[in-house]
Amino acid sequence: MRALLHFILRGQVSCGLLLAAASAIPLLVWLAAAGGSLLLLRRGLAASGPALLLALLPTLAWWQVADEPRMALILLGSFALAQVLRRYSSWVWVLLCSLLTGAASALCLKLAFSEPLAAQNAQLQPFLPQALGTLYQQMSEAEQLRLSELMPQLLLGVLATLLQIASLIGLMLARYWQALLFNPGGFAREFHALRLPKSVAFSLFALLLLMPALSATGAVLVPLCSLPLLFAGLALVHGKLAGKAGGKFGLVGLYLSLLLFMQLAYPLLVVLALADSLFDFRGLKTRKGHSASNPDI
Structure with a gap:
């Protein structure tokens, strides 16, 4: 593990290609997010920029060819929040900035998945009376209509939140790796103090x-x-x-x-x-x- 982490921290083209290979596989995008964030935390944006760009290329290809933005949004979220953590050394700032990256993700998801989200909302609407039971029956028609209007936005928010959770987990893993190499126990102390x-x-x-x-x-x-x-x-x-x-x-x-x-x-x-x-x-x-x-x- 340490040998792999030191290899990533070299920030060379070979490191970028390794991260790109991971980001090209949906199930391994977390590894690319964590590895790229580790590189950014340790070496800064200027030195790690080429490797991070290589890591992003497969996810951008997924976005362009298959209209699948989620992997790119996870990487971009992790890298942006890693830069915040490097700049301010504060997890509170990281969590607050995750609202901005989450809102940007929600906008991208709305553009990419407008039809699937509308179809999902249409499937969920008939289950609202059953899910809410007597509470739904006690609502006025205006309140029921309002709830129907809120549902697609809540679905979009939940999906964007899941992406932000993935981005934050990638960043936390990167911080754990950084502490493992240079400051044993440091990440635990940071997180426990949050x-x-x-x-x-x-x-x-x-x-x-x-x-x-x-x-x-x-x-x-x-x-x-x-x-x-x-x-x-x-x-x-x-x-x-x-x-x-x-x-x-x-x-x-x-x-x-x-x-x-x-x-x-x-x-x-x-x-x-x-x-x-x-x-x-x-x-x-x-x-x-x-x-x-x-x-x-």
Whole structure:
């Protein structure tokens, strides 16, 4: 593994060709995203530019020939967020900038997949009364119509959010690799310390609530705005379980819950992130210890 990572960090044409070979295969696009992000984090945009361009070429070909933009959007998202992380050394900035890359992805997806998304929405509409049950029956006709208008935008937002999750995972893997080579344990410390400021967390939560009411198009941003809160919630759980007996089993249970019970686990992590922005649960023990050792304070 280390030999492969050092090979990528050379940034030569051979490295670019390796990344291009990975990006040409849909199932390996994550490897190209992580490898290119590692190169950018370590060497900067100017030095890594040619290799990154080579990595992008197969995905751009997929976009042009097969009208399939998702692989290119994952790479572009990872590389853009890697540049943000290199520039600001802040995961909060990375998560906030993921809103911009996510909105750009949503626009590209809307242009590329307008007909499939419309067909998918048409298939889902008849299931709304069954999915919502009595809640749907209690809605007025105007509210039911409004919900029908929001559905295609929410679908588009969910798809764009999934791409941003893939981009962020690629970047996190790159940061883990960078720490493995040059700063062992550094990525874990960074991620465990991730906490959204109160103003940021509650601004995102307000957008979650208000955007669908302001415009149907604004519903695209609802899943995207939840993404920074999701990752902040994950960072909180990782930080609290780090180094504890059974911590790894707890994390396995967390991600299994996300896969099997996402409709419950996802909102719970969002609520945890909001609460942590207020109370700083990871710093609570430190503050208690400080107060105990300084009783006059």
